[in-house]
Amino acid sequence: MSNEVVLSVKNLSVVFHTPDGDVAAVSNVSFDLHSGETLGIVGESGSGKSVTASSIMRLNNSITATTTGSILISGVDILTADESEVRRIRGSEVAMIFQDPLSALNPYYTVGKQIAEAYLVHHPQVSKTDARAVTLEMLKKVGIPNPEKRIDEFPHQFSGGMRQRIVIAIALINNPKVLIADEPTTALDVTVQAQILDLMKDLQAEFNMAIVLITHDLGVIAEAAKEVLVMYGGRVVEQSTVDALFSEPTHPYAWGLLGAVNSLSSSGRGALATIAGSPPSLIALPRGCSFNPRCTFASEICRSEVPVLRTVGTQGSVAACHLPDNEILTIGREVASR
Ligand SMILES: Nc1ncnc2c1ncn2[C@@H]1O[C@H](COP(=O)(O)OP(=O)(O)OP(=O)(O)O)[C@@H](O)[C@H]1O
Ligand code: SF4
Ligand SMILES: [Mg+2]
Numbered sequence: 001m002s003n004e005v006v007l008s009v010k011n012l013s014v015v016f017h018t019p020d021g022d023v024a025a026v027s028n029v030s031f032d033l034h035s036g037e038t039l040g041i042v043g044e045s046g047s048g049k050s051v052t053a054s055s056i057m058r059l060n061n062s063i064t065a066t067t068t069g070s071i072l073i074s075g076v077d078i079l080t081a082d083e084s085e086v087r088r089i090r091g092s093e094v095a096m097i098f099q100d101p102l103s104a105l106n107p108y109y110t111v112g113k114q115i116a117e118a119y120l121v122h123h124p125q126v127s128k129t130d131a132r133a134v135t136l137e138m139l140k141k142v143g144i145p146n147p148e149k150r151i152d153e154f155p156h157q158f159s160g161g162m163r164q165r166i167v168i169a170i171a172l173i174n175n176p177k178v179l180i181a182d183e184p185t186t187a188l189d190v191t192v193q194a195q196i197l198d199l200m201k202d203l204q205a206e207f208n209m210a211i212v213l214i215t216h217d218l219g220v221i222a223e224a225a226k227e228v229l230v231m232y233g234g235r236v237v238e239q240s241t242v243d244a245l246f247s248e249p250t251h252p253y254a255w256g257l258l259g260a261v262n263s264l265s266s267s268g269r270g271a272l273a274t275i276a277g278s279p280p281s282l283i284a285l286p287r288g289c290s291f292n293p294r295c296t297f298a299s300e301i302c303r304s305e306v307p308v309l310r311t312v313g314t315q316g317s318v319a320a321c322h323l324p325d326n327e328i329l330t331i332g333r334e335v336a337s338r
Pocket of ligand 1: 016017018023025043044045046047048049050051052099216282
């Protein structure tokens with residue numbers, strides 16, 4: 001199967017204009033995503049994960065937010081494309097599972113109608129009977145038992161895990177090249193979470209789909225992603241393969257996350273535990289490295305100069321930190337081996 005770049009984000013920045021001042025929600029984020037691959041985005045609450053995701057769908061309000069950079073989806077820049085082109089791309093080229101799966105479903109319509117409608121938007125020439133047949137096929141693919149009966153049921157008649165399968169069915173009904181999944185398993189218990197991640201993997205293989213998987217759970221990243229962006233205060237502070245993140249992490253913030261994971265490993269869960277201090281205000285980011293107020297390794301330069309991303313170590317990782325390479329590698333490997 002081809003392994004083309006299906007999503008290319010370059011220097012994405014999003015500023016929200018609020019009565020309290022400008023909020024730099026996302027600053028200079030860049031990445032490429034190939035078909036069939038999963039990129040994880042991890043970071044604390046407020047680090048800019050969902051805003052990055054909604055920019056890819058061009059959902060930021062253009063009056064209250066300024067979005068700059070470029071987001072190429074199959075060669076088209078979604079940030080400058082005209083509205084009809086964006087409507088075509090949304091759903092058919094790139095689809096999104098939103099952070100709150102319950103609000104994604106309309107309680108007044110059967111799940112079958114909601115899936116079929118998502119299909120008909122992009123296939124207006126298809127009859128309702130044929131759309132129903134496509135819907136039934138998709139319900140089988142996402143593992144809904146007894147789909148012939150359940151197609152005519154309402155969202156409240158499904159469990160949380162089954163509802164999430166319906167949300168996935170809506171997202172995939174038009175066979176998008178890119179799926180953006182914003183915390184797709186957070187509301188689910190651990191067993192169901194594993195089933196949903198398995199389902200996403202199976203469907204990814206079947207459709208050769210690229211996935212952007214947003215989570216605050218490093219366990220989910222380890223399970224499901226190949227590459228990972230670690231975000232802090234709206235910026236990418238480390239970008240690496242998942243293997244590299246767990247064997248040779250290259251940013252002090254990532255060390256904090258991994259320390260938290262290691263201390264939780266006996267319970268088998270990798271949720272981000274606390275790192276001392278709180279996330280930065282995006283209206284007034286700290287000068288220099290925005291992690292400096294919480295970083296044990298901060299020195300003078302960290303309080304004045306923003307570190308740029310550079311390659312560190314032997315595995316192609318890039319990190320934004322002023323520490324010398326040898327120090328990063330020694331400490332990173334030590335953290336990983338704990
Ligand atoms: N419409 C908006 N207007 C103003 N500020 C916003 C808006 N949407 C998001 N923000 C701010 O942008 C920042 C990033 O938000 P975002 O939702 O991307 O965080 P997140 O990483 O997804 O966090 P979480 O893990 O809680 O979902 C936050 O400080 C948030 O308050
Ligand atoms: S640049 Fe300085 S403050 Fe920022 S993570 Fe590196 S050592 Fe810590
Ligand atoms: Mg979010």
